Amino acid sequence: MTKNQSVLTWIENMKDLVNPDQVLWIDGSEEQLEALRKEACSTGEMIKLNEEKLPGCYLHRTAVNDVARVEGRTYICSKKEVDAGPTNNWMDPEKAYKMLYDIARGSYKGRTMYVIPYSMGPVGSPFSKIGIELTDSIYVVLNMAIMTRVGKAVVEALGDSNDWVRGLHCKCEINEEKRYICHFPEDNTIISVNSGYGGNVLLGKKCFALRIASFLGKNEGWMAEHMLILGVENPQGEIKYISAAFPSACGKTNLAMLIPPEGYKAKGYKVWTVGDDIAWMRIGPDGRLWAINPENGFFGVAPGTNNKSNPNALATTKSGTIFTNVAHNLDDNTVWWEGLDKNPPENAVDWKGNPWNGKTSDVKGAHPNSRFTAPAKNCPCISDEFDKGTGVPISAIVFGGRRAQTTPLVYQSRDWNNGVFVGSIMASETTAAATGAVGVLRHDPMAMKPFCGYNMGDYFAHWIEMGQKLGDKAPKIFNVNWFRLDDEGHFIWPGFGDNLRVLEWILKRCEGTVDAKETAIGYVPNAEDINLEGLEDFTIEDLKGILEVKNDEWTKEADEITEYFKTFDRLPQELKDQLEALKSRLQ
Numbered sequence: 001m002t003k004n005q006s007v008l009t010w011i012e013n014m015k016d017l018v019n020p021d022q023v024l025w026i027d028g029s030e031e032q033l034e035a036l037r038k039e040a041c042s043t044g045e046m047i048k049l050n051e052e053k054l055p056g057c058y059l060h061r062t063a064v065n066d067v068a069r070v071e072g073r074t075y076i077c078s079k080k081e082v083d084a085g086p087t088n089n090w091m092d093p094e095k096a097y098k099m100l101y102d103i104a105r106g107s108y109k110g111r112t113m114y115v116i117p118y119s120m121g122p123v124g125s126p127f128s129k130i131g132i133e134l135t136d137s138i139y140v141v142l143n144m145a146i147m148t149r150v151g152k153a154v155v156e157a158l159g160d161s162n163d164w165v166r167g168l169h170c171k172c173e174i175n176e177e178k179r180y181i182c183h184f185p186e187d188n189t190i191i192s193v194n195s196g197y198g199g200n201v202l203l204g205k206k207c208f209a210l211r212i213a214s215f216l217g218k219n220e221g222w223m224a225e226h227m228l229i230l231g232v233e234n235p236q237g238e239i240k241y242i243s244a245a246f247p248s249a250c251g252k253t254n255l256a257m258l259i260p261p262e263g264y265k266a267k268g269y270k271v272w273t274v275g276d277d278i279a280w281m282r283i284g285p286d287g288r289l290w291a292i293n294p295e296n297g298f299f300g301v302a303p304g305t306n307n308k309s310n311p312n313a314l315a316t317t318k319s320g321t322i323f324t325n326v327a328h329n330l331d332d333n334t335v336w337w338e339g340l341d342k343n344p345p346e347n348a349v350d351w352k353g354n355p356w357n358g359k360t361s362d363v364k365g366a367h368p369n370s371r372f373t374a375p376a377k378n379c380p381c382i383s384d385e386f387d388k389g390t391g392v393p394i395s396a397i398v399f400g401g402r403r404a405q406t407t408p409l410v411y412q413s414r415d416w417n418n419g420v421f422v423g424s425i426m427a428s429e430t431t432a433a434a435t436g437a438v439g440v441l442r443h444d445p446m447a448m449k450p451f452c453g454y455n456m457g458d459y460f461a462h463w464i465e466m467g468q469k470l471g472d473k474a475p476k477i478f479n480v481n482w483f484r485l486d487d488e489g490h491f492i493w494p495g496f497g498d499n500l501r502v503l504e505w506i507l508k509r510c511e512g513t514v515d516a517k518e519t520a521i522g523y524v525p526n527a528e529d530i531n532l533e534g535l536e537d538f539t540i541e542d543l544k545g546i547l548e549v550k551n552d553e554w555t556k557e558a559d560e561i562t563e564y565f566k567t568f569d570r571l572p573q574e575l576k577d578q579l580e581a582l583k584s585r586l587q
């Protein structure tokens with residue numbers, strides 16, 4: 001399929017290493033993908049679902065020990081340890097290559113090597129980057145064909161360039177003890193062994209589009225961020241774009257596909273989805289920050305997705321979708337997960353493959369981190385700009401986390417550097433998207449802690465530098481917290497579609513058409529300026545409660561941040577200054 005010498009040589013070397021029975025280039029054609037689907041069904045790797053109810057949809061179950069990203073076994077293998085920084089595991093590249101090659105050696109014996117040329121971003125867009133993933137898993141091929149643009153057109157766009165990311169995935173024996181997800185940013189290389197779970201093996205996503213790309217972005221003057229991108233269309237038909245970073249499973253996909261409340265709909269407001277997980281952002285010729293979504297599909301968390309929480313996501317999964325680790329309803333050959341509806345199937349198989357009765361069983365039918373891999377083009381609210389490759393101009397950058405207390409519903413940073421500080425102190429209660437304890441507060445700067453491919457201090461410095469380049473064209477930076485709890489542990493803010501009320505305030509701040517109240521941490525809305533029309537069971541007093549900034553709580557927070565900042569070896573002076581300034585404002 002190509003004469004590109006750098007590609008051919010690398011594939012030849014990898015072939016010698018892993019020793020496949022045969023090599024198959026993925027050309028991106030429907031015929032080839034269909035043949036692979038059939039093959040995967042014949043071996044039991046995938047199950048074809050009800051063609052009437054879920055056309056072109058499949059179910060896959062991973063090994064029970066392989067259901068989430070493994071941050072403890074994810075490494076940045078830069079030459080110098082300090083370049084991986086305090087937030088990453090580091091391994092010496094020479095040692096890592098040797099260890100990985102020893103694990104991978106001969107592991108494709110009896111298997112096919114699939115060669116997947118893929119583009120992150122529309123093929124040929126100036127934002128886009130190309131990768132080649134080698135895998136011995138049809139499941140990976142079929143997921144990559146949804147999540148990225150694959151095939152011949154990508155190889156043609158690459159030509160004889162050496163500017164592409166190498167990715168080797170080997171299932172091996174799915175042995176947890178030998179599972180490694182390793183990144184070699186200085187070599188544009190990713191190697192993943194002993195896993196078959198999406199986040200560890202769809203190398204275009206977290207591994208390339210965030211870890212490797214963040215490093216490329218630092219060196220090339222752009223940004224790869226763990227952000228959704230959405231457009232808010234007002235009744236005049238103008239669309240303003242927002243990008244937003246939240247830690248895993250904080251409702252990013254829901255926000256990206258938000259359905260406006262009735263009152264807003266009636267007035268003509270619409271929300272358009274550009275991306276739900278990753279944004280690549282560059283300074284455009286007009287000096288503003290422009291963003292694309294480098295992905296071509298959504299790898300969303302299934303549990304909790306329903307007709308109320310996210311009807312657009314649910315609609316997106318109705319065809320051409322691969323479900324992973326959800327329950328299988330045997331009565332009509334469809335799928336089910338906790339939070340889909342109140343009617344779990346009785347005659348079903350759980351995510352582990354055991355017979356399951358959803359009415360009587362006390363174990364879960366779907367794994368809490370079960371997923372759907374769905375084509376973006378299925379999404380009823382996909383933006384016209386999604387596939388264009390020119391990107392969208394970003395008016396506001398929003399950070400957020402899951403905080404029961406302290407952090408108000410929304411506040412605006414004082415300026416860009418203060419916004420970088422706000423992003424750097426992001427903290428959230430953990431969820432099931434990664435292995436480890438759930439419900440523990442952890443710092444997750446810009447939601448990039450697990451995804452920054454280099455020293456986090458240098459990453460902050462890169463943000464500050466981008467702000468200097470953007471000058472007065474820089475997007476305004478905000479922080480939101482949808483998750484404040486009352487004394488009984490209930491969420492106070494209704495969330496979901498009603499989050500548009502907060503986005504509206506954010507966009508008004510960007511336009512300079514609404515005032516705000518200055519507090520020690522930044523600007524918070526005057527309660528009257530958030531539209532509560534049509535909200536039931538939520539009063540302006542409730543709103544005032546969750547907008548309140550309590551200086552005693554923030555003094556404690558500042559002490560905690562002081563300790564947290566000590567963990568960074570290359571913290572930019574600007575952020576130290578921001579912390580001191582916050583402390584003095586709190587006095």
Ligand code: OXD
Nearest residue numbers: 199247248249277433
């Ligand atoms: C994801 C994650 O899968 O952030 O998107 O964990």
Ligand code: MN
Nearest residue numbers: 226248249277
């Ligand atoms: Mn994510």
